[in-house]
Amino acid sequence: MIYPSLTDAQMKRSQRLFIGFNLLNGIGYICVGNMVMDLLAVHLHFSDVVFTTLGALFNIGCIWLPLGKIATEKWGAARTQSNFWLLRNFAAVVMGSCAIWGYFGHPYIACAFLLGGAFIFYGCRSAGSVMNTALVGNITHENERGKLLAFASMAHNIITAIVFIAMTFLLLQVEKLGAGQAIWALFGIILFGAFCGVLSAICLRNVDESDAIMKAAKKPLIVDAWGCLKDSAFRRMIVGEVCYSLGMALTIALNNLVLKRGLNVPDSWFLALSFLGSFFSVLVARPAAWLGDRIGPRKALIVGYCFSFVIVLFWQLIPETYTWHTIPESCTWYPAKILPTEFSPGIVAVALILFFLTSCNSLCCGICSGQYFLKCVPVEHQPSGLTLKMLFNGVLTGFIGMGLTAALWKICDAAGPDLVGMAHYRLFFLLGLPFLALFFIGVWMQKEV
Numbered sequence: 001m002i003y004p005s006l007t008d009a010q011m012k013r014s015q016r017l018f019i020g021f022n023l024l025n026g027i028g029y030i031c032v033g034n035m036v037m038d039l040l041a042v043h044l045h046f047s048d049v050v051f052t053t054l055g056a057l058f059n060i061g062c063i064w065l066p067l068g069k070i071a072t073e074k075w076g077a078a079r080t081q082s083n084f085w086l087l088r089n090f091a092a093v094v095m096g097s098c099a100i101w102g103y104f105g106h107p108y109i110a111c112a113f114l115l116g117g118a119f120i121f122y123g124c125r126s127a128g129s130v131m132n133t134a135l136v137g138n139i140t141h142e143n144e145r146g147k148l149l150a151f152a153s154m155a156h157n158i159i160t161a162i163v164f165i166a167m168t169f170l171l172l173q174v175e176k177l178g179a180g181q182a183i184w185a186l187f188g189i190i191l192f193g194a195f196c197g198v199l200s201a202i203c204l205r206n207v208d209e210s211d212a213i214m215k216a217a218k219k220p221l222i223v224d225a226w227g228c229l230k231d232s233a234f235r236r237m238i239v240g241e242v243c244y245s246l247g248m249a250l251t252i253a254l255n256n257l258v259l260k261r262g263l264n265v266p267d268s269w270f271l272a273l274s275f276l277g278s279f280f281s282v283l284v285a286r287p288a289a290w291l292g293d294r295i296g297p298r299k300a301l302i303v304g305y306c307f308s309f310v311i312v313l314f315w316q317l318i319p320e321t322y323t324w325h326t327i328p329e330s331c332t333w334y335p336a337k338i339l340p341t342e343f344s345p346g347i348v349a350v351a352l353i354l355f356f357l358t359s360c361n362s363l364c365c366g367i368c369s370g371q372y373f374l375k376c377v378p379v380e381h382q383p384s385g386l387t388l389k390m391l392f393n394g395v396l397t398g399f400i401g402m403g404l405t406a407a408l409w410k411i412c413d414a415a416g417p418d419l420v421g422m423a424h425y426r427l428f429f430l431l432g433l434p435f436l437a438l439f440f441i442g443v444w445m446q447k448e449v
């Protein structure tokens with residue numbers, strides 16, 4: 001409900017509902033996120049182009065951002081996000097239904113359901129969350145905001161870890177039954193995640209808020225955004241952000257694909273290793289923020305971007321094959337109850353290094369980009385500036401990245417059928433290296449702020 005102002009009791013109630021939303025949304029986030037969709041696409045034998053298109057749609061979905069602002073003018077922040085979250089989880093079911101079409105031999109229809117559903121899914125995510133930060137400020141006093149965000153983040157991370165472990169055990173059992181059963185297991189996971197997502201939307205729908213957000217949303221976006229675009233530092237920031245996002249599209253976005261198809265990592269280990277990404281994200285976040293404060297956000301962005309070159313070098317140097325060892329049932333010192341029954345020290349070492357490098361790359365760029373934005377854009381222009389930044393970055397990165405990666409895959413395929421496994425992906429990274437160097441210029445040209 002929307003009121004002229006909120007009482008302390010209404011704020012406390014809304015804060016509890018917001019934490020509940022983060023718990024339920026954490027389950028949905030894991031069950032319908034890119035890892036599960038990537039696994040499903042692997043089992044349905046989609047081409048590498050489909051994978052990169054799926055990743056590009058994450059950014060292209062930002063084209064829906066203005067819809068979120070328009071809807072907030074009418075419904076308020078909580079109801080707007082709730083409505084888009086309902087549609088988002090319906091889209092997740094559409095994406096997951098590609099399992100049915102693919103299983104029964106209709107690959108083109110399956111691909112259409114996957115990519116069409118992904119466009120709606122990521123679009124609703126962008127439109128729904130555009131006023132999420134404003135909602136947090138609306139339902140808290142200034143001295144409570146950090147505490148609420150910490151509790152919400154903690155709830156999200158705890159439930160994410162529990163679901164990760166549960167899914168690893170489930171897929172470990174399903175692996176013994178064959179690839180066909182894995183498809184249905186993944187479809188079931190997606191349905192469960194969508195159900196939890198619907199519950200999270202209902203939870204958010206009951207959050208109370210004041211009418212301050214609706215009034216702020218009625219400010220004309222174009223007039224305020226034009227004031228931002230007249231600033232050369234803001235324009236260079238947009239160019240730099242698009243450039244480092246394109247660098248990630250040529251490196252980090254392919255991690256799941258290379259682990260599954262290049263190194264043939266089983267589904268259960270794929271999820272178990274992906275958990276390392278969450279661990280390193282927590283570990284690297286504070287040093288990345290410290291680096292931005294210490295040397296300035298522009299220099300920290302350059303440092304973060306340079307990890308893209310290290311990731312390319314990493315994929316060129318690692319071995320192509322690895323030995324998998326069966327863990328004896330009598331082994332007591334080994335955490336056999338937690339890990340899958342087969343173990344590869346080499347794959348674990350690769351994952352540790354890979355996720356450390358990718359976390360340094362993504363977090364340095366992500367966190368320091370936020371620091372750069374706050375220093376570059378005056379407070380009164382930040383809501384419109386943030387919407388404009390996300391719109392430009394998402395749409396340009398999505399379309400340019402999709403076209404560029406599709407062209408590189410075409411060249412890789414034309415190189416001959418002998419290039420399979422890691423050789424195929426190593427060629428892709430080498431072809432992308434000149435573009436990474438070109439995008440580095442855009443990151444370097446940002447102004448000191």
